[in-house]
Amino acid sequence: MLGVELCGIKLDSPLISASGILDEHAESMIRLLDAGASAVTTKSIGNLERKGNENPVIAEVACGLLNGMGLPNPGIERFAGEMEIVKRKRANSVIIGSVFASSAEDFAILAKRMESYGASAVELNLSCPHAKGFGAEVGSDPQAVFDITKEVKKKVNIPVFVKLTPNVRSIVDLAKACEEANADGITAINTVRGMKIDVESFHPVLSCRIGGLSGPAIKPIGIRCVYEIVEEVDLPVIGVGGIVDGKDVIEYMAAGASAVGIGSGVYYRGLEIFGLVRREMEEFFREKKIGIEDIKGIAHRR
Amino acid sequence: MRRVKVIERRKEAKDTESIYFEGCSEALPGQFIMVWLPGIDEFPMSLSRIGRISSITALKKGAGTEALMSADEFSIRGPFGNGFSLCRGKEKDKEKEKKILIAGGIGMASLLPMVARDDTVFLGAKSKDYLPFVDEMRARGADVRIATDDGSCGFKGSVIESLPEHLCSERIYACGPMEMLRSLYEHGIDAEASLESYMKCAIGICDSCTINGFVVCREGPVVKLDRIFGSR
Ligand SMILES: Cc1cc2nc3c(=O)[nH]c(=O)nc-3n(C[C@H](O)[C@H](O)[C@H](O)COP(=O)(O)OP(=O)(O)OC[C@H]3O[C@@H](n4cnc5c(N)ncnc54)[C@H](O)[C@@H]3O)c2cc1C
Ligand SMILES: Cc1cc2nc3c(=O)[nH]c(=O)nc-3n(C[C@H](O)[C@H](O)[C@H](O)COP(=O)(O)O)c2cc1C
Ligand code: FES
Numbered sequence: 128m129l130g131v132e133l134c135g136i137k138l139d140s141p142l143i144s145a146s147g148i149l150d151e152h153a154e155s156m157i158r159l160l161d162a163g164a165s166a167v168t169t170k171s172i173g174n175l176e177r178k179g180n181e182n183p184v185i186a187e188v189a190c191g192l193l194n195g196m197g198l199p200n201p202g203i204e205r206f207a208g209e210m211e212i213v214k215r216k217r218a219n220s221v222i223i224g225s226v227f228a229s230s231a232e233d234f235a236i237l238a239k240r241m242e243s244y245g246a247s248a249v250e251l252n253l254s255c256p257h258a259k260g261f262g263a264e265v266g267s268d269p270q271a272v273f274d275i276t277k278e279v280k281k282k283v284n285i286p287v288f289v290k291l292t293p294n295v296r297s298i299v300d301l302a303k304a305c306e307e308a309n310a311d312g313i314t315a316i317n318t319v320r321g322m323k324i325d326v327e328s329f330h331p332v333l334s335c336r337i338g339g340l341s342g343p344a345i346k347p348i349g350i351r352c353v354y355e356i357v358e359e360v361d362l363p364v365i366g367v368g369g370i371v372d373g374k375d376v377i378e379y380m381a382a383g384a385s386a387v388g389i390g391s392g393v394y395y396r397g398l399e400i401f402g403l404v405r406r407e408m409e410e411f412f413r414e415k416k417i418g419i420e421d422i423k424g425i426a427h428r429r
Numbered sequence: 430m431r432r433v434k435v436i437e438r439r440k441e442a443k444d445t446e447s448i449y450f451e452g453c454s455e456a457l458p459g460q461f462i463m464v465w466l467p468g469i470d471e472f473p474m475s476l477s478r479i480g481r482i483s484s485i486t487a488l489k490k491g492a493g494t495e496a497l498m499s500a501d502e503f504s505i506r507g508p509f510g511n512g513f514s515l516c517r518g519k520e521k522d523k524e525k526e527k528k529i530l531i532a533g534g535i536g537m538a539s540l541l542p543m544v545a546r547d548d549t550v551f552l553g554a555k556s557k558d559y560l561p562f563v564d565e566m567r568a569r570g571a572d573v574r575i576a577t578d579d580g581s582c583g584f585k586g587s588v589i590e591s592l593p594e595h596l597c598s599e600r601i602y603a604c605g606p607m608e609m610l611r612s613l614y615e616h617g618i619d620a621e622a623s624l625e626s627y628m629k630c631a632i633g634i635c636d637s638c639t640i641n642g643f644v645v646c647r648e649g650p651v652v653k654l655d656r657i658f659g660s661r
Contacts, residue, residue: 149633149635149636149644150636151637154639154641155636155639155642179629183465184629184630184635185629185631185635192634194630196635325504327432328468332465391634393634
């Protein structure tokens, strides 16, 4: 009832787990799959192991979370082991390998490795707001987005998704660059730059000072970005940002998303969120007597 | 996140100090808080006493715990995680029954809130200087048996080696380093244990603390050892 297709990949629901959430270790990714995620996006993996930023790396704010993890990851070499375990224990699982680098060449090398590990697709993280020299620092310029995407597309055969930052004047310009470079799809959005200062001590709370806002607070921004991209660009979009219940997913799909990513929602509702949202969507469709295929992009026609 | 004032400190053993503050009265034994010292570090600490005034007990390791010992104020998040099962809902009536508690050093802090009359406590440390809470637990009527690596107090050897052949109790609770917990499990004791793991978010999303798919900060830190060491 909730099945969707994304660049030829069949998903039993549009509910994908977003990058960075319980996805550094194989056994955690298996927990996400078993909880009902139709696909798992891996933590963004780079060339070399990174410890990430010092604590505090997370702060709760009104209607959201602020994080400044700083891309901790085991490095592409060691990540092979985690991928191998997931593929062995959950043979038909769909894994989207997220990667980050500071040059087009490195992105291509990492993407190629993810492909060789059995990833069904790759996601290029061009949007992390709190790691120096990576993410949004390379992904805010349409020309860089074009060059990186083009280089990766030359090297891999699996679908390439480009994850975009909302922290730019025009996310549509970035999306157009992806389309021109023949990307297979777009993931939008990553976190919105934000900050929290502790007024007792006057210290910025996150050790990296400025971090990324996620959760319900950013849903309207995510919806707007997906809507704008779908207006202008003919690529499937994975909508991410602030999803906690079934109606949030419906809203993203009405804006034109083909599938969605759930991140902070795992904090708000636990791993059960995937099962719960699935049921809420089924309920919605039953009540309205419509199907999932009826709602994609429907808001554009109203 | 909230700021708390240090109300009192108590030296518990060498390099070991309890820090008292107002709050966390609703917490369960086994739960922990994230302690933030601005500009220095944020790290997890178990609640060692729970009430209108609660305490944490730190063993000095590095910059964070050292700063904690001279701080007048600090910020906390939490309490987080699940407590020991005897303190949860329908199991509460078991609270009066005898328990066996097994701790390595500062691990005793997370067990202290539930130490009561007639409990047996096996406490291990490297030497007699590093044994926290002994008088307090004896004053509560617990039978405290000590093991030290250098034999300076009680049994000479590890706390696991000091355990009797057969431990008969349904209620065995433990806290200590992973190697200690593993060796406890290998001795055939499937205790309910509080785990240590590197905490970052402490809210179950970042995957830093996860062991074998078990999300320690959110689903633990208390868990049956079989979930961690059993072959699944
Ligand atoms: C659930 C839980 C409860 C704990 N309860 C207590 C307690 O009651 N009393 C106590 O003295 N200690 C406790 N610890 C350990 C305590 O968090 C570390 O000793 C402390 O973080 C050391 O910080 P530091 O800056 O002084 O030393 P550092 O030099 O920063 O670190 C020393 C060692 O402490 C550990 N550590 C540092 N940061 C963290 C972190 N964020 N998460 C987990 N481990 C870390 C690492 O093993 C590290 O090698 C607990 C740990 C956990 C996971
Ligand atoms: C703790 C945390 C870690 C994240 N790590 C990554 C990451 O490694 N790569 C990435 O592309 N996005 C990362 N993100 C961003 C999420 O994938 C997602 O785009 C964003 O959080 C918005 O969705 P949400 O509101 O559902 O969380 C992270 C988010 C959080 C909260
Ligand atoms: S510390 Fe982040 S998942 Fe437990």
